[in-house]
Structures are given as structure tokens and as C-alpha cells.
Amino acid sequence: MGWIVGQPLTAYDLTYVQYSSYDPYGPYWAFVTLSPVLVLTVYVGVFLQRREITYLNALVGQVLCEMINSRLKARFQQKRPTDILGSGYGMPSSHSQFSGFFVAFWVLHLLVHWPRNNTSSCRSLFTRQIDQSVSVCLIIMLGALTCYSRHYLVYHTPAQILVGSSLGVLLGTVYYIVTEYLPRAQPRRAWIAKARNVLYTSFLGKALRLRDSWSVWPSDIEDRIYTQWIEHWQNQSSVQTAAVDGCNTAHISMMLLALQEADHCEPVSTAFSVGCVIAAASNTLRHPTESLNSTDPFEPVPLFTGFSRELPGNTHAEECALEKLARYCKKTPELTEVNHTQARCNSSLELLLYTTMEPCSKRLSGNQPCVDRILHFNANPPLTTAAWLAQAIKIDGASMIQADNVLRPLKISLVVQGVNEPQDFVLCEGQRRLRNAQLQVLTAKPQHSPLALGIFLPPMDSIRIHASSPSASNWLEDACLRMAKKGHAS
Numbered sequence: 001m002g003w004i005v006g007q008p009l010t011a012y013d014l015t016y017v018q019y020s021s022y023d024p025y026g027p028y029w030a031f032v033t034l035s036p037v038l039v040l041t042v043y044v045g046v047f048l049q050r051r052e053i054t055y056l057n058a059l060v061g062q063v064l065c066e067m068i069n070s071r072l073k074a075r076f077q078q079k080r081p082t083d084i085l086g087s088g089y090g091m092p093s094s095h096s097q098f099s100g101f102f103v104a105f106w107v108l109h110l111l112v113h114w115p116r117n118n119t120s121s122c123r124s125l126f127t128r129q130i131d132q133s134v135s136v137c138l139i140i141m142l143g144a145l146t147c148y149s150r151h152y153l154v155y156h157t158p159a160q161i162l163v164g165s166s167l168g169v170l171l172g173t174v175y176y177i178v179t180e181y182l183p184r185a186q187p188r189r190a191w192i193a194k195a196r197n198v199l200y201t202s203f204l205g206k207a208l209r210l211r212d213s214w215s216v217w218p219s220d221i222e223d224r225i226y227t228q229w230i231e232h233w234q235n236q237s238s239v240q241t242a243a244v245d246g247c248n249t250a251h252i253s254m255m256l257l258a259l260q261e262a263d264h265c266e267p268v269s270t271a272f273s274v275g276c277v278i279a280a281a282s283n284t285l286r287h288p289t290e291s292l293n294s295t296d297p298f299e300p301v302p303l304f305t306g307f308s309r310e311l312p313g314n315t316h317a318e319e320c321a322l323e324k325l326a327r328y329c330k331k332t333p334e335l336t337e338v339n340h341t342q343a344r345c346n347s348s349l350e351l352l353l354y355t356t357m358e359p360c361s362k363r364l365s366g367n368q369p370c371v372d373r374i375l376h377f378n379a380n381p382p383l384t385t386a387a388w389l390a391q392a393i394k395i396d397g398a399s400m401i402q403a404d405n406v407l408r409p410l411k412i413s414l415v416v417q418g419v420n421e422p423q424d425f426v427l428c429e430g431q432r433r434l435r436n437a438q439l440q441v442l443t444a445k446p447q448h449s450p451l452a453l454g455i456f457l458p459p460m461d462s463i464r465i466h467a468s469s470p471s472a473s474n475w476l477e478d479a480c481l482r483m484a485k486k487g488h489a490s
Contacts, residue, residue: 019153026153033149035142036062036098051209053196054180058105061175065101065168069094072167081154092164093156096147100168101175103143108176110136113214124432184215247447249455250300254279254354255418255444255476256458259483261307261317262356263460267487271308272421273462274484276317277354278304278325278412280389288349288386288408300352303392304328316363318355318370322377328392329382329410338407343383348411354444356418356480361429371433374412378437381409414440418480446476462486 017033019026043059046052069092078091115128147165150156156164183193196212199205254277261275279300306320315323359370368376385405420443421428431441450457450465457465463486465479 017153017155029149029152032145033095033153033155035146036095036102039098039102051211052214053199053210053212054109054214056210057179061105061172061179062098062101064175065097065171066094068171069097069164069167078160080160081157090156090160092167093147093150093160094164095150096156096161096164097168097171099143099146100165100170101172102168103139104169104172105176106139107136108173109180110139112181124429184212187215247445248298249446249453250298251354251416251442251444252446252453252455252476254300254302254352255356255416255480256455257302257305258317258354258356258418259479260458260460261305262480262483263307263462264310265308265462265486267462268309269487269489271314272357272484273486274308274317274355274357276306276321276356277302278321279352279354280349281352284350285386285390288347288404288406301393303351303389314365314367316360316370318353318359319368319373321353322373325410326377326382329384329388332384332388332407334385334388334405334407335383340383340407343407344381344409346406346408348381348413349384349386349389349408350411350413352414352416353412354416357484358417358419358421358428359415359430359434360421361433369430371430374415374434374439375437378411378439381411383407383409412439414442416442416444418444419477419484422481422485444476449475 017030019030040059040062043055043062047055047059072092073089073094076091077089080088080090110132114132115125143165147161150161151158179192183190183196187193187197200210200212204210258275258277261277262273263275265273265275267273279302282299282301285301304321304324306315306317306322306324308317308320309315310317310320311323353374355370359374361369361371363369385407387405415434417431421430434441446453460483463479463482465475
């Protein structure tokens with residue numbers, strides 16, 4: 001039996017709080033002073049969900065910090081400012097020490113893993129740094145408010161709070177350096193790193209899915225997770241629309257056509273070899289006022305193609321295809337008959353751009369990046385008619401699509417890529433910038449092999465597509481990457 005009637009009771013200091021019933025702000029400061037309890041709960045919840053060893057390590061550190069505080073209180077035996085608020089000693093303040101440890105551990109963690117390179121396709125480096133800065137400020141603010149609440153509620157003297165918070169910061173700093181920073185900085189020398197490696201590969205570690213993602217992705221783990229989520233969410237939210245389904249067989253066929261274009265590139269070691277196809281949905285040509293997302297069935301037809309270095313001047317694939325399209329639009333017969341200002345008020349004729357690699361956002365040559373060209377194309381679109389575009393369809397023997405002769409501006413509303421641009425030369429922000437400009441960006445991802453999808457693989461001189469297994473699903477991404485790097489040293 002844990003308690004006998006008549007014996008005095010003792011409250012647990014970390015979770016027990018009293019305040020004056022006449023103080024209108026008392027309940028709020030009482031809630032703030034209980035933040036260590038909330039932090040412990042969050043630790044457990046986040047660890048169970050994420051299984052990151054860092055959260056478990058922080059929880060263990062906080063418990064050890066509290067144990068040290070109990071020993072110090074028993075040693076110093078310094079009373080609280082008043083005896084009214086319960087028994088127990090006040091030097092050092094356990095809440096302040098807890099908060100100091102919490103602030104030191106997580107501020108150091110955020111600073112060590114500060115975003116330095118832009119590897120996110122959804123958020124800019126500046127946005128990520130602002131996000132990290134706000135997190136640091138919120139952590140410090142929570143710690144400061146918790147410490148002040150102990151003074152406001154008259155649980156501790158300023159000296160007890162100062163000693164507790166300082167000791168917590170010291171313990172948190174040392175604990176983080178020893179258990180987090182050194183194991184990642186010296187993975188082969190630090191004994192904790194070796195112990196963790198054994199834990200990760202053990203049966204228990206695998207059963208619990210224990211991991212340390214920051215040792216693999218030092219500064220962009222959250223953005224990698226967010227990027228994967230946003231891509232899947234966009235696919236799910238538009239699952240009923242075939243045009244924005246990266247698994248659509250029509251997209252796969254168009255990407256293979258773009259790969260054929262990339263096959264024409266002269267191999268070079270200082271640039272990628274990329275192919276591009278600008279297409280339109282057949283229903284869009286028949287009914288230009290319909291949105292691309294509403295076309296059913298979705299049947300893209302190729303209009304113009306391009307490949308890297310096809311045109312003079314170190315040109316990119318998207319640049320070549322857009323240039324061909326612009327030249328063709330200038331020959332539209334109706335251009336000399338219709339008022340251009342009025343024509344630009346008509347609904348846009350939506351196009352699709354297929355590229356075997358993510359459109360570049362920066363070029364070492366100083367030329368205009370492909371992302372800027374796409375955005376400039378949409379901002380200053382050429383005028384043409386659906387009927388004139390239909391005459392440019394690049395399918396031998398295709399029946400003529402009946403389309404109208406209304407002069408309309410063009411608009412690239414969907415970009416489908418084969419693979420993300422590797423960081424061989426520059427850090428690419430193509431996807432993020434296009435999405436920020438309200439363009440839909442997809443990655444063509446076949447769910448099965450070409451044989452299972454009923455797709456014929458065109459012959460190519462540069463590479464051979466590996467899709468031997470009927471269930472193989474990464475063959476297209478692999479082909480686009482190998483095609484892009486043809487001519488590079490292996």
C-alpha cells in the first residue's frame with residue numbers, strides 16, 4: 001500500500017503548481033510553468049512516431065538532468081521563498097534547469113544542422129533558414145517564460161532560477177556534444193557512434209525501426225520528408241484526373257519520345273544530355289476552352305521537340321523546343337487578321353512540357369535557365385490557333401484533329417520530368433520555382449515494366465533501358481539519368 005491514512009503527503013515538484021485565486025494571470029503562468037511535463041509528453045509521442053534516436057536521447061538527457069537536480073537540492077537544502085507553496089527545497093530550480101537543458105540541446109541541434117545548401121524542391125534556402133530561425137527563437141522563448149513563471153508564482157528566488165537555468169544550459173551543451181555532435185562528426189572514433197551502429201543493426205533496433213536520419217541527411221531531413229509528402233499529396237488530390245497522374249501510361253510514352261530526342265545529343269563531359277517534347281492534349285485542341293485537368297480521355301500529342309545543344313549557342317532541350325514553338329506560332333495565318341490585344345483576352349490553350357531531366361534553375365554559362373524561359377513563355381505567351389497547332393502534330397499517319405481558328409495565347413500548365421537534376425554542376429531549384437509559379441510538376445513514374453504496360457521501347461544508340469523484371473518500376477528514372485550522364489566519366 002503506497003499511502004496510509006494520517007501520513008503527510010508530498011507533491012511532486014515538477015508537476016505540482018499553485019497560484020493565487022485572485023490573480024487573473026495566475027492560470028496562464030501556471031500552465032506555462034507546467035511546460036516541462038508537456039515537453040516530456042511530446043518527446044515520447046514524437047519518438048514513438050518517428051523512431052529517431054535523437055528524441056529518445058534527449059528524453060534520457062532530460063531525465064538525467066532532473067536526477068542531478070534532485071541530488072543538488074538534497075545537498076544544498078536551500079528553502080523556497082515561502083513555505084505556503086508546499087515542501088521541498090528550491091536550490092537549484094528544477095523547472096529552470098529542465099528548461100536550460102531543453103534550450104541548450106535543441107538550439108545546438110538546430111545550429112549544427114543549419115540549412116546551408118538548397119536541396120529542397122519545395123522551399124527555398126532562405127525560407128528554410130527563416131523557418132529554422134523561428135524555431136530557435138520559440139525554443140528560447142519557451143525556456144525563458146518557464147523560468148520567469150517560477151519567479152512570478154513565487155516558487156523560487158532569482159538566484160535559484162539563475163543557477164538552475166545556467167546549470168541546465170551547461171549540462172545540455174555537454175550532453176549534446178558528447179552524445180550527438182561527436183558521434184556524427186567522428187563516426188569511426190566516438191564510442192557512442194560505434195554503440196549506436198551496433199544498436200541500429202541489432203534485432204531490437206530493426207524491430208523498433210531505430211534510426212538517426214541526421215547522420216545521413218545533416219540539414220534537410222525535414223524538407224526531404226515534406227517534399228515526398230507534397231508530391232504524394234498532389235497526386236492523391238488529383239487522382240481522378242489522368243493528366244496529373246505521374247503513373248499515366250500516356251506520360252510514360254511521351255517521356256520515351258523525349259528520351260529518343262536526348263539520344264541525338266552529342267556526348268559531353270561538362271553538361272547533361274536532355275530531351276524535351278512539347279505536347280498538347282488532343283481534347284484540348286478540339287476544345288481549347290477546356291482545362292487540361294478536365295480532358296477525358298487524356299491523349300497527349302507531340303508538337304515540338306528539342307535536345308541539348310541542338311541549336312547553336314550551348315542550348316538546352318527545353319530552350320530548343322520552346323524556340324521552335326515560338327517560330328512556328330509567328331507563322332499563324334490569323335496573326336495578321338485579328339487584334340492581338342483582344343486575342344490575349346481569350347482563354348489560354350494549355351500545353352504540356354516533357355523533359356527527361358528537371359528544368360534547370362541556374363546555368364554556369366550565364367545563359368537564361370530553362371525555368372526562367374518557361375516562366376517567361378507563360379508571362380509573354382505567343383499567339384496561335386488550335387487549328388494551326390494541330391498541323392504541327394508529330395505523329396505519322398495521325399488523323400487531322402478538327403480545331404477552331406480562334407487566336408489564343410499559349411500556356412504551359414504541366415511539366416513532366418523523368419528525373420531530378422543531380423548536383424554534379426549546380427544545385428537545382430527547378431521544381432520548387434515552377435510550383436511557386438502555380439505550374440504543376442510531375443515525375444513520370446511507371447508502376448510496372450514496359451512489357452506489363454504494353455509499351456514499346458524505341459531503339460536508342462546511347463543507352464539500353466533495363467527493364468527485365470515484369471514488376472520493375474524504376475526503369476524510366478534510371479534510363480533518364482544514364483542518358484543525361486552519357487559522356488561523363490563513370
